[in-house]
Amino acid sequence: MNIVICGGGMVGMTLARLLRLRGQEPIVLERMPEGAFIPRGYMLPFQGFPPLEEIGILSELRSEGWDIAPREDGSSVAICVQVGKILGALARDLPVEYGHTVTELVHDPTGRVVGVVAEGPDGMRTIPADLVIACDGFGSPVRQMAGLDAEIEPLADAALSFMSPEPGGVSFAMAYTSDGGHIGTLGWPEGSAGWRSCDRVGAEAALAPGVDAIKKMWVELLPESEKAISGVTSIDQVRYSEPSLLRCAEWWKPGVLLIGDSAHFFGPETGVSSGIGMGDAHALAEAIRQHPDNSDAAAQSFITWRSPVVRPYEAMDPGRQRKFTIGDREPGPGEAWPPRS
Numbered sequence: 001m002n003i004v005i006c007g008g009g010m011v012g013m014t015l016a017r018l019l020r021l022r023g024q025e026p027i028v029l030e031r032m033p034e035g036a037f038i039p040r041g042y043m044l045p046f047q048g049f050p051p052l053e054e055i056g057i058l059s060e061l062r063s064e065g066w067d068i069a070p071r072e073d074g075s076s077v078a079i080c081v082q083v084g085k086i087l088g089a090l091a092r093d094l095p096v097e098y099g100h101t102v103t104e105l106v107h108d109p110t111g112r113v114v115g116v117v118a119e120g121p122d123g124m125r126t127i128p129a130d131l132v133i134a135c136d137g138f139g140s141p142v143r144q145m146a147g148l149d150a151e152i153e154p155l156a157d158a159a160l161s162f163m164s165p166e167p168g169g170v171s172f173a174m175a176y177t178s179d180g181g182h183i184g185t186l187g188w189p190e191g192s193a194g195w196r197s198c199d200r201v202g203a204e205a206a207l208a209p210g211v212d213a214i215k216k217m218w219v220e221l222l223p224e225s226e227k228a229i230s231g232v233t234s235i236d237q238v239r240y241s242e243p244s245l246l247r248c249a250e251w252w253k254p255g256v257l258l259i260g261d262s263a264h265f266f267g268p269e270t271g272v273s274s275g276i277g278m279g280d281a282h283a284l285a286e287a288i289r290q291h292p293d294n295s296d297a298a299a300q301s302f303i304t305w306r307s308p309v310v311r312p313y314e315a316m317d318p319g320r321q322r323k324f325t326i327g328d329r330e331p332g333p334g335e336a337w338p339p340r341s
């Protein structure tokens, strides 16, 4: 099967590695240069363990990170690891066409997707494909080009987060505030991060109280974060964002399939988006192994297999199921952000 994977992020590379283990040679197109990534606080959830174990990098990642809720049998609920380590391990010895952006889908007269147009350092080229797999993230240009609709649902609350070079000392800690908000910290051997929900007031207002006020609030609400946030010395290490959930009624059209963040995105409270995406990659690689000459059958098998796993996560996301959320109740003393005078 001629397979083109659009996007060489965590999910695209996982899929490519798993397909190669099954005798396929997919083309991976990644618009960014080799080794580029956005640093962020990251925990690898258990849903991603089986594919990474098969690829042969799980124990390496465990030794380079800190376990979250370790179990007696040596496993854990999740591993907090520097995000560059997982991307680096996946990229090792994997052929990826870096600096190549997918700009168009190619259709046959029936409307079936039969390839992509990619723009790279040597210009534009058309690449034929039996199956184009969108692994191009939340904004997924391929999803849009295919005309597959995404339902994007902004959360009621915004997020304030920090990155710190200080390891922090705890792999994970999280607490809830009395108005239904949440605050947490992640730590790994080279650094730490933190997040909290806050009012949707825009970056300027959320950051206006300044770095000292932000540090004081974090320590008061989550004492376990004291060491982590001690490494925050500039407001540039603090970020405000307005997360949204994403789900798609359909993941497939003849010739093109969505997986990973292009197909679904869960709220920051779940911390499972990448693990579900890597699970998608595992299921799809296996479906293609079972139907090596029929991409439609492989895609249908994937959907049958994956829907009962992914759809409940979508339905039960805390962003949708919370009994009350920011704005419904008064926050407790010191909990509101920005502080109310």
Ligand SMILES: Cc1cc2nc3c(=O)[nH]c(=O)nc-3n(C[C@H](O)[C@H](O)[C@H](O)COP(=O)(O)OP(=O)(O)OC[C@H]3O[C@@H](n4cnc5c(N)ncnc54)[C@H](O)[C@@H]3O)c2cc1C
Binding pocket: 006, 007, 008, 009, 010, 011, 012, 029, 030, 031, 032, 040, 041, 042, 043, 044, 045, 100, 101, 102, 103, 135, 136, 137, 138, 140, 141, 142, 259, 260, 261, 262, 271, 272, 273, 274, 275, 276, 277
């Ligand atoms: C701040 C933050 C914290 C997170 N923390 C966690 C966490 O703790 N645990 C967890 O499980 N998940 C977490 N996630 C989610 C996790 O990062 C994603 O689920 C995961 O990265 C999804 O991988 P992906 O490969 O589907 O998409 P992406 O990582 O977005 O990769 C998409 C790739 O496609 C490329 N691309 C896009 N368009 C094109 C194009 N036209 N042509 C070629 N290439 C293209 C992009 O350059 C990119 O490399 C977090 C996300 C954020 C934003």
